[in-house]
Each structure stands twice: as structure tokens, then as C-alpha cells.
Amino acid sequence: MKRARFISVATLALLLPLAPLAAQDSLPPAPYAYRQLPDPAQEAKAQALMETLRCLKCQSQSIADSDASMAGDMRNEVRTRIAAGEDPEAIRQWLIDRYGDYVSYTPQVKPLTWPLFAAPVVFLGFAALLLRGRFRRGKRADAALRKDKP
Template identity: 55%
Template sequence: MRVLLPLLFLLSAPAMADSRMEAAPLANVQLKDPAQERQAKALMETIRCLVCQGQSIADSDAEMAGDMRSMIRERIEKGEQPEAIRKWLITRYGDWVTYEPPLSSTTLFLWSLPALLLMAGGALALGRIRRKR
């Protein structure tokens, strides 16, 4: 798919040395309730890892991603809504932290892009159709 040379170079940089601590309690352990775990997992897949930047925290080996996973699982377990947690993170890290661009005046263009392109292209193609007499 790419010149997909997976260099986790940020991870191996010295500044990102690992601590000697174990992973946070729920970093790599699922919630008991499968419905809650599904909610947590869906949220984690859309939160961008701050250390290894090109991945979601669900796919990252970075310790901070593990800490964030653990935090998300704990808060979901306590009954918090995933969107509330996303909002909480956005207040701290800005829109950057979510892979799901929130609907705003700037992203409205992005979300309407498929429809816009379909209409423009469709109009162009219609011009080439032979009309029935």
C-alpha cells in the first residue's frame, strides 16, 4: 500500500525511552462488559497517539498511549459517555487529538466533498451523452 516502510523512528528516539514501570492497569486488559469494551475500543481507534503521532492509541506501543487507553477504559467502566471523554481530550489537546474531524465551518467543506465532487464530475460527464432525438 505505500511505500510503507514502517519506521517507528519516533519510538526509538532516545527521548522516548521507556520507563521501568508496568503498563497501566487497563492499558492492555479489556473491560469485563463486552458492550463497554466495544465503546472504549471504538473511541480509542479515533484518538491520535501523542508520542508516535501517525497512529491511533489503539494501535500504539507507546507507554503514553497505554496510559490513555487505561484512562479511557476506566472512565467508560464508570459509565462516562465516549463523546464526553473525546470532548474532555479536545479541551486539552485541541482537534488534533481526534481523527474524526468535528463538524465545524472549516470541516463542513471536507464532509460535503464527496457530494460536491460527484455533482461537478456528473455535470461534466452529462455533456458527453448523446441526446435522444
């Protein structure tokens, strides 16, 4: 009895790490994930938009460059909406609403994000004030040294 229980627990322990493999996406890719639109003007619009959208899985690639299945689904959605005549900015906004600001490589200034845009200017101003004071003190010290020398 104990031996059978040990074997079943050991088998479960060995098979448990394989569980994520069973959860892999077995669906075929979306129709426009890897296929371009027939109209070159629409495809150019879709491509321009896809290059400005971040792959949420890869994080360092645009959805145009990523091979992740999620990026393929996003490319399909962009191309389908472009083919339906939707404006690229409306598609971008829909994706931002759905996935958050992180999906866009072109961040928007909002009440929550304005400090991120203002911080570099504030730091540069502070650095300029520090350097200005440092150079003034240096000039005064040089003038005092020259005055003391005969």
C-alpha cells in the same frame, strides 16, 4: 592544552547522538494500559471507544492496537474514566478538546471542516455537468454525420 580540548569536543560529539536514549520514558506503564477492566460491560464500552481513537504517535493505528507509550496512557485514561462511570462520548470530547480533532477517526462537521465534507459533492456535480455537455456534443456530432451521409 589543545589536545585535551580536542578530546573533550570529540567525546561530546560522540555522546551527543546518544542523548535521546537518556530521554526515553523510564516510567512503568499506567495501570490500565495493558490490563482490562474487571467488568466485561465496561471493558466492552472502553474497547469500542478505543478503536475509534487514533494514536497520535503511530497515526495509522487506533489506541487499542498501538504499542506506543502514549497510546497506553490514553487507554489507561479511557478505562479509568469508563470505570468511574463517565459517558464514552464525554471522554471522546475531552480527548478531542485536549489533542484536537485528529485524535478521532469519526470527524465532526464544524464551521472549519464543512468544506471538506462538501467538496466531494461539488466535484461530483461539476464532473456530471462536464460529462453531460460532452455527451450532448457527441450526439450532435453523430446526428450531423448521419445527416451528411446519403
